[in-house]
Structures are given as structure tokens and as C-alpha cells.
Amino acid sequence: MCEIPLRVTRWQARVLNARFEAARQMYNALLGEAMRRLRLMRQSRLYSTARVIDSTDKERLAERRGLFQSARTEYGFSEYSLSQYATKLRKSWLGDHLDAHVAQKLCKRAFGATEKVMFGRAKHVRFKGKRGLHSVEGKSNETGIRWRVDHVEWSGLNLPMVKGSGKDPVIAHGLLQRVKYVRLIRREIRGKDRFYAQLVCEGLAYQKPDQVVHSGTVGLDIGPSTIAVYSGHEALLEQFCQPIVEDQKYIRRLQRHLDRQRRANNPECFDERGRAIKGKHPRNKSRRQRATEIILREYKRRQAAYRKTLHGKLANRILSLGNDIRTEDVSYKAWQKMFGRSIGLRAPSSFIAILKRKAESAGGQVVEFNTRSTALSQVCLCGQKHKKPLKLRIHDCSCGITMQRDLFSAYLASFVESNRLQVITANDSWSGAEPLLRAAWKQATQNQPASGRAMPSSFGNNRSQSGSPEKEDRAVHEALDAVGITVESQREWIGTGL
Template identity: 30%
Template sequence: MYILDLTRELYNAALQERRDAWRKAGKSVALYEQMRLLGEVKAARPEYREVYAQVLQETLKRLDRAFQGFFSRLKRGEKPGYPRFKGRGWWDSFTFPQVVRGGCWVGPGKPLGNGKVKVPGVGHVRMKQHRPLEGVPKTFSIKRSAGCWYAVYVCEVQVQPLPPSENAVGIDLGLSHFVATSEGETFAPPKAYRKAEARLKRTQRSLSKKRRASNRRRKLKERLARQHRKVANQRRDFHHKLARKLVNQYGTIVHEDLNTSGLARSRLAKGVLDAGWASFISILSAKAASAGRRVVAVRPHGTSQICPECGSIRKKELSERIHACGCGCVLDRDVAAAKVILALGLDGALGDGQRVAASA
């Protein structure tokens, strides 16, 4: 779509302007200074007149957000990551930032009721609408992913809290069980990547043998992207369904505050990334907030070594999957850890009234 090329070109030109201004004069170019020059851009390049004005403004805001992220990371002492120029393969969406004004739809992205959607600058485009829109649409984006085009709506909806619940649960995240609850329930990991790994490997091997810039390489690249998209969709679907089940059932959910970025650099990296714990916790927290539920994070250190009944510490190897304590407590290792996590997230009391320190 030519709008993608024009917005990408505008982003790169605005980035070059900021770089040159700082390098030559030590001056920072503000967002609104660049937005005021859009009229001159349209005069010099008539093709930009056909692009919806707010799409061009949103492109410049996108660059400004990239610089804000750069400066905030710099202040925190993290790796800053200076904004980069976007090549054709790294610019896949444009956004109409305001679709409803004063309670009325002002044009961009309005479903027409005949299986089509109105896209300014493009016309009426056929769309397969998966479900009716809820709430008030705020933005409308056109996104390209793995050779397919998507219409993405961001809507503002009213919070719909669930009935209050006194039920509380601790959950232990792992690789043998994706989630083990303090109630003794376990959920197997989806292993979406593991199941597709052989197919992905074959496609990647074929892709590496194709001549660069050839049509066969382009088609194989799209096929590989579709396969990766399917893996991501399967993982995300599992996360959403499990998070919804937990939020509907419990009023308080306690989980470990895992250092997933650190674990992703260990020998367990492939399994950790395939499980997607950080994504699951993010989805769980969002669903809990909208439903009026509470999510509590506790330190993970030592939770699998503590007995949930007597509070004694029993060192176990990673391969040891059963917790057996001298007090007579015999449980699945992950279920035992989930009970300890629940105690840490609530009042710290274990099964027989013993207490576990929050730093355990």
C-alpha cells in the first residue's frame, strides 16, 4: 500500500532532520515544529495531499514517542537504543488517531455494514469482521503482518467488575506445569514453538538457500512469518483462556515476580521463551484490573524449598518433582510451591500456623 511507503518516508525524513539539527547546531527539534512544516511537505510533494492529515501527524508523534523512550532509558541508565531509520520490512502500519468525535463517527475506519470498511485515501475495502465493536472506538490502524492486512481498533470500554469473591489462589509458573495452583490444579504448557520447531527449521533452511531479492525468497519469507505468527497466536490464545479462567474463579491471585529476562539467558531459555510467562502475567493483570480482582506478586526465592505445612526448608534438585517432608506433607513440587506463594501473598501463615518470612 502506497500510504505505508509515504508515511515511512516521512518518518525517516523527520528523523534525519532531528539528527542533523543536533549534530550541526546542538538543537532539539520539537514535535510541533515538524507538524507545522507538513503544509510545506504537501506543497513540495503533491502525493502527500492524498494521505489523511491525521495519519501524517500520527507518524510524527510516533517518532516523538521513540525519542521520549530513548531519553527515558538514558536517564534510567539502561541501553538507550537511539531511534533508527525504517526500511521497507520494518514499517508495517499507519494509524488514524481520531475516529469518533462528539459521539459521531468522523469517517476513518467506519464499518459500512456490507462487509467493507472505509479507509480514507484508499476507498471501501472488504473486511472480515470477527466480532462487533464494543465501547467507543478511539483509534483505527491498518497493519500488515505476514502478507495479510488487518484493521485494528482500539476502543474505550466501561469497566465491568465481576461479583466480589473471597477466594484466593497462589500460582506457580514452571515448565513441566505451565501453572500449578495452590488448590492442586495443574495446566500443561502449550509448547507451541516446540511443536512447530521442525517445520520452522525446514522453512528456515530452505530460505537460507534462496538467492537474495528473488521472488522465491520473498515467498518463503512470508511463509516463515506466517508460521511464526501461528505459534504466537496459539500461545496468546492459551494465555487469554487460562487468565480468564483464573480471574473468573478467584478474587485474589498471587504469583511469583519472576526475572524472565534473566531466565531467558539461561540454559532454560528456549522453554522459558516458549512458555511466555511475562506475556501471561501481563494479560492476567489486565483482565484482573478490568474485573475488579487483585493480583499480588511475591519474591520467588526459595518458594520451592519450603514446606507449606510446617515451614521447614528442604533442599531439592530441579529434577526432584515431589515434595516429601518429614512432617508427612507429600505434594507435587509445583503445587507445594504455589501454597507457599499464596501464604507469602496473604498473611504469611502456612498450613499449621507457622509463618514464612517474605524474603524466603
């Protein structure tokens, strides 16, 4: 995908905003119609009969699928039927702003959101509010929204790209590829609308000369605020997107200032103690309040763009160590309940999505394995299993292994295959990996952050293994005590499957 800034006049901007508003209203109409058909289908007798049939019954599985399909056909719950409804909508004023291809892509988008609700992958759909839809796209580069050499053509509009954009090597590489379809993007920057064209092209993305991807296995352990990486020749432990956290003080001050302005402009919505009155919504906005909202939106937009840049740089750095990346399959939604502010700032799920895309583009992969079958933060190379609370950041085992918890999990992750930890291989490689892990731990704890803040407690205290005191306070062992067991006896014990 190649993104190109467009040079748009005031008249063209008004036309584009009108078309984006028409697309928003059509999307909401299609989404409402799809949800209506889904509710009717779920209330039908065919659907109820199909749900009674056990999905594990192979003999009646075909009958169950047939009933579901009959229910979908009867109530028109399909993308094709919804596109026919979109054709009726285009006979109104919406057809003056949107062509058939854009309407069909909006239909596909709305039906996909409804299908997530039907299959249980989402609880509800989200209708777009005012200026809530910021992208429209076509189906091909032949009709509708089209890219022609150096400009976008769409129903009488001619939108040239910004002069000098073709000198960017990424854009120059994208312009040489065959364009499959074009997507128009609207962004608000410094209170003004800016428009971009995203060309979805065939082929591979541009790779900068300094971003070399190496082949090899990399173990990755990502947390709410830290990230640990291990490959066969390098280890890394650092704070995850730390520069983003330093901007929160300024954002908090803007939010408090905006709240004071909102209360001053709408005194009837709050009681004498400053509490919001139920049923009354603050709608009056002063000129200064609107200016504060623009400043806050702009700062959050820049923060999101900076976070995306940090994610891309970190993904390129990991791919320079190896393209076979293995990490735990973590529920980031569960993390939001415990570490909501940190997850909202650092966005680890977005980082994993970027890493997957870059790895696949480089011929590699990101393998996410089950945490229950591996439990990397609790197991040890000697076979023991330690139950550790989150506040315990150091893996300290009676077999003599002392290592920072995240680094040790990243090391073990590089030896996971088919949701099983290869303990023998990890044990054989430990002697060469321990100096790398200890050096990464030492560097992480000794480097003072540029902001002057204290080092996070999640890194743990780096103690030399030889000078560590007697390990009296240990975690509870769930497995047999394996102190003094030789490597051969460990192999026999592991081979039993215990």
C-alpha cells in the same frame, strides 16, 4: 478493541501499501531526528550540570529538574517540538499520502521510543526496514481515519467490512459502542496482504456467556515450560503452551531447506568449506526460494496466532478460578539467556500481559511481588529455608511436607500480601489444600501427552507421602531445625521476625 476484516480491491491495496510505506519513512525520519536531539542534549553543559547534582538531595532537587527541563527546551527534545518537525516533513511528497493526525501519532510513537532510551528502559531504538511498519492510526474518529457505520473512510478511500462480519457477537458488541479512534492493520496471509480495522471503543469488552469470572485469590507460578495454579477449591499443573512445541520439527526442516537454497543461489558468498565470507551478503533469490520464504512466514504467523489463542484460553481458565491473581515478578529477559528457545516459543511475558488486561477488564488485578523478599521456591511452612537447584523439582522437607515444587510455590503465592508471605494463614490452610495439590500433581504425571513424548522431568515423580523412603539426601537448611515444633511455637517464632 474490536478488530474487523476489510474488503479491499487491488487498487485500494496499492494505495494503502503506498501510504504504509510513506508512514514508515516518516517514522524513521522522526526517530532519527529525535535521537539526534537526544545526543545533542546529553552533550550540553546544562545536562552535565544536572547529572552532577545528587537526586537524593531534596534541597537541590528542584534545581536539578529545572536544568534538565532547560536542556530539553534548548534542543527541542519534546513531543511538541518533534511534531513541528513532522509538519515540515508533510510539505514534501509524504503529505500527499499522510494526513496531520496520522503524522502526529507517528511522532508520538517515535518520541516514546526515544524516551525509553533516555530513561534507560531500552538500549537503542529500532528503525523500520522494508515493509516493517504494519499499523497506522488516527487521533479521533472525527477526521483522518474514520469509521462510518460499516466502512472506513480515509482520504478518498472507502473500505467496507467483509460481508457477514457483523454476525460475530464480539464485532456486533464493538459496533454498538462509541468509537474513539481507528487503527489500520496490514497482515501478510498466504503471501497476500490483508487489511483490518481495529476500533478502539469506550466501555467494557464483550464477555462470552461460558466465560464466567469468579472473585477470589489465585496463586500462580509460571516457568519456562510449566505453569501451576492454585485457588481455594482447585489446583492445576500442566505444560505451558505444549502444542506449540510440536511444530518445531517442521519449521526446522523448512529453515534448513531455505539455507540450502540460499547457498545454491549465492555461491560467491561462501568459501569452499561452506563458511560465509565476511562482507558478502546473499541477495539473489530464486522463485522457489521466495516460495519457501512465504511458506515459512505463513507457518510462523499461524504459530503466533495459535499461541495467542492458547494464552487467551488459559487466562480465561485462570479467571474462572478467581480475579485476584498473585504471582512472582520474574525477569523474562534473564530467562531468555538460559531458556531462549523455550521462552521464544511459549512467550510467558505475553501471557502475563494478556492476563493483566483480562483481569482489569473483569474488575480484578494481577499482583506481582518481589521474589527476593518471598523466595517461595525455597521456604517451607515450618520456617525452614532450603536452597534448591533448578534440577530439584520436589519440595521435600523434614517437617513432613512433600510436594511438587511449582505447585507448592503457587500455593504459597496465594498467601502473599505486600511482598510478605503470611506463613500463619498458609499453615492453617495447608490441611485442606494438600489433597487438591496432590491430586493435581498425580493427574499431571499420569496423563500422557498426545504427542507420545515422555512427561517432562520438571513435573517430578509423584510419590505418596506415607510410602516415601527415608529422606536422607536433603537440601541444606539455612534456618533452625523446626521438626516437632507446634503451631503455637511457630507463631511465636514467626512473630520475632526471624
